[in-house]
Amino acid sequence: MSNENTIKSEKSPDESHAEVIVRMFPSDANPAGNVFGGEILKHIDMVAGIVAQRHSQSNAVTVSMDSVNFIKPVYVGNVLKLNARINYVHNSSMEIEVRAEAEDIVSGMRTITGTAFVTFVALDKDGRPTHVPKLLLRTDDDRAKFEEGKQRMQERLKNRKKA
Numbered sequence: 001m002s003n004e005n006t007i008k009s010e011k012s013p014d015e016s017h018a019e020v021i022v023r024m025f026p027s028d029a030n031p032a033g034n035v036f037g038g039e040i041l042k043h044i045d046m047v048a049g050i051v052a053q054r055h056s057q058s059n060a061v062t063v064s065m066d067s068v069n070f071i072k073p074v075y076v077g078n079v080l081k082l083n084a085r086i087n088y089v090h091n092s093s094m095e096i097e098v099r100a101e102a103e104d105i106v107s108g109m110r111t112i113t114g115t116a117f118v119t120f121v122a123l124d125k126d127g128r129p130t131h132v133p134k135l136l137l138r139t140d141d142d143r144a145k146f147e148e149g150k151q152r153m154q155e156r157l158k159n160r161k162k163a
């Protein structure tokens with residue numbers, strides 16, 4: 001594995017953290033009139049991809065999405081805020097945690113509506129997995145999230161489907 005970009009050998013989760021805010025439109029709705037889960041998944045994948053590419057400074061692709069929970073509905077007209085941070089890295093793989101919050105602009109009410117873990121793999125210019133910077137763990141929270149991410153990754157790999 002290689003990484004030809006000039007990048008730091010270690011980066012903290014704060015250096016790649018990303019937040020995306022999108023307004024939900026009628027074209028995002030399911031037949032019942034609430035926001036379609038697939039539309040939210042698209043935004044989860046996109047914001048997690050920003051974090052993975054910021055951390056790795058390379059092309060990064062989604063290899064797995066798990067523990068997706070839609071806790072509360074998101075309504076047309078809501079503002080959807082997605083918060084993403086990197087929890088764990090191994091060689092080329094990275095676990096990104098995403099939390100989705102919906103805001104009713106008129107009432108100002110904010111609700112956590114969904115959470116997910118997305119695993120990305122960094123690829124070199126030839127499409128092969130490439131090393132990513134180690135995670136610089138500055139706080140107890142960083143260390144706890146790293147350990148939890150490591151355990152989830154081990155479970156994920158046990159259940160991994162090979163082509």
Ligand SMILES: CC(C)(COP(=O)(O)OP(=O)(O)OC[C@H]1O[C@@H](n2cnc3c(N)ncnc32)[C@H](O)[C@@H]1OP(=O)(O)O)[C@@H](O)C(=O)NCCC(=O)NCCS
Pocket residue numbers: 061062063064089090091092093094119121127128129156157160161
């Ligand atoms: C990413 C890809 C090149 C990895 O190929 P591979 O043959 O599995 O490569 P490896 O076995 O060497 O694994 C590479 C890394 O991916 C990780 N990985 C592979 N599948 C995984 C999975 N389902 N969940 C979590 N990690 C996974 C491995 O653990 C390894 O991590 P490490 O380098 O940190 O140890 C290949 O799976 C791929 O191209 N997938 C399609 C990705 C894509 O196009 N996504 C967009 C949506 S279609």
